[in-house]
Amino acid sequence: MPQVRFDTHTISAGALKQLTVRLLEGVGVESRDARLVADMLIEANLRGTDSHGVARLPHYMRRIEQGSINPRPELAVQEISDSCARVYGNNGLGQVVMQRATVEAISLAERSGAGWVSVAGSSHCGALAYYGLQIADAGMIGLVFSHVDSMVLPHGARKPFCGTNPICLTVPREKSGAGQLGSGALCLDMATSKVPWNTVANAATEGVPIESGWAVDAEGRDTNDAKLVSSLYPFGSYKGSGLGLMIDVLCAVLSDSPFGPEIPAMYGDLSEPRRLGGLVGAIDIGRFVPLERFHRRIAEMIHLWTALPPSEPGGRVLFPGQPELEHREQRLRDGIPLGHNLLRELESLAHQHGVGPLFDQLVLPDARPGAPHIIARDVQSVLGSRSNEDEARVERLN
């Protein structure tokens, strides 16, 4: 896994959430929605998915100010049958729209055993795990898909078509822990690109070469120079390439939204709505097998899986979602590391919106400002020392 070393401050999750709520309210987001979005962003940070955490907040605020994200959308939910529905997001924050779809999918699956909710008129919705884990916590299997603008090469092509189109599959492995989102779940939440956009951005920032086979330049040539990267390879060759395309079909064509190259770029014209689609599915496990039996079998499965001999001495065999759970535990205890540049940006926004004192409560008293913090996971963004160009790279990831 690529590493990047940068200076951070360690931030209290609670104070960060408070500040995020107030900043979103400051640009007109309804209080309930602001709390929801703040919870999602901080949850992503806690789980180590910093690329989908508060680092995206300034971007959302800019889009709201420039009119492409509607801070007070009127969502339209159309139930088609006891197992199918459509949600139209009215260009609201993606988190608000996908959350509505998730609640609807769970509700349909409670009623009929299965729910599929097709989403249109949405925007960037953050990490899919948040939605999938709620479905798992409801005793269901979650299948969540989203798509983004074009930045991944189809297998055998030298120009991109799909985005990093992620898939998230979740299943409960035990009764959900009180207040601990998805603490009792398996969660596979993965992009269909080979490496995340921000791993390349990290390398560009640090001035180190990237491996061959990760990405190409504007001419479609494999490149080791991170600064020249234009598009990413799909993961798993033609398999990830095909999966990314099928996810675009599920998100875009089923909801009659733009696909791949048609999708307005996240970091393009900030006054143009993204018109993103999505698909949220839920299967009520208890209809097929008693939920307690299911939990017991998953526990047996995970016991055997994690007890397998590791390929490297001292290594571990992790289940899908385990790294995120471990991050969550550690960061709830020790705080969330945020880079200096992001903090400066949040500080400026806080003052601009009259909540400067809230910002001042962010940094934990025992944090050692300036102490190097090693981020070992490739979901980590490069907030510590990014330039505007890096920001563009990081933004495109999402």
Place this chain on the structure above:
Amino acid sequence: MPQVRFDTHTISAGALKQLTVRLLEGVGVESRDARLVADMLIEANLRGTDSHGVARLPHYMRRIEQGSINPRPELAVQEISDSCARVYGNNGLGQVVMQRATVEAISLAERSGAGWVSVAGSSHCGALAYYGLQIADAGMIGLVFSHVDSMVLPHGARKPFCGTNPICLTVPREKSGAGQLGSGALCLDMATSKVPWNTVANAATEGVPIESGWAVDAEGRDTNDAKLVSSLYPFGSYKGSGLGLMIDVLCAVLSDSPFGPEIPAMYGDLSEPRRLGGLVGAIDIGRFVPLERFHRRIAEMIHLWTALPPSEPGGRVLFPGQPELEHREQRLRDGIPLGHNLLRELESLAHQHGVGPLFDQLVLPDARPGAPHIIARDVQSVLGSRSNEDEARVERLN
């Protein structure tokens, strides 16, 4: 793509299907089921997926003779709701069981917009595309999953856990062509291992080394010696590894069937039922967006996708399922290439079951026996010159 060169005869699809029907009837399979299974096997051969074609017929017959596959199963279909059902296969041929589940999933989706059918008591069901394409031909999105016994390493482990657990996603791209299964569909049908088992078997047969990163020996060490291979790497590192595990959950845990290491090996005790599970899903597109609009948008998407500039001069950017469609067209015209050893096996079975004359009609009059035939796709099996050991390797693939 790995290649292997061996001698074949070119066989007429029609005659091969006739022979297959009679051989299955010869071991007690009901006539209707025999026609169904024969159609599936020959369809797999036509689509170039020879590993899932008639090469598997002798194995099925042996399992029927040894009692682990029930040639006349009483399938139990339990409808749980308008969108959920369970199918118990009574240890029937996997094709018969999964076909029943597919018909049920389509029927549920016609009724409610969504169908999920959980399968238990099944056996090896062949290539998933056959089921997914029927769902696409019904104007629906197909999501089909199956699992097999343990032979793929989890990411970071040196012992296997899951099988090559495939996922198949299908969507219609135009009105289905009359009598041409899935001719108007996108079809992603992929195993979650990095390379198919039979690519390794090919290399073993041909005595050529395999690439590092494909497979490991019994001690979990990466090996270049195909003859030492014990387990395969997952495709796409931790992503394919996690996907394989989630597919095992969908197939095994939801249906209360054995998972991974618990599953009786395909090539183990032939008198022991496999007790395989599966999951078949269907989404009725017309509930969400007019089907004609969907077709038109998919056509636009595929037009743009296939028109992308190739990474290699003269290369092509193919859509999921396109290679199989092209194989099908060519083999319908020119016949199906089968290896000598498989033909000898079929000849012996034909005589044993009193249908020798049917065997004699197999070889096309203009075929040139002994002419080398280059198989360029890694789904090709090594039927031309396999030993019993190779047979075991090839069988395990499925």
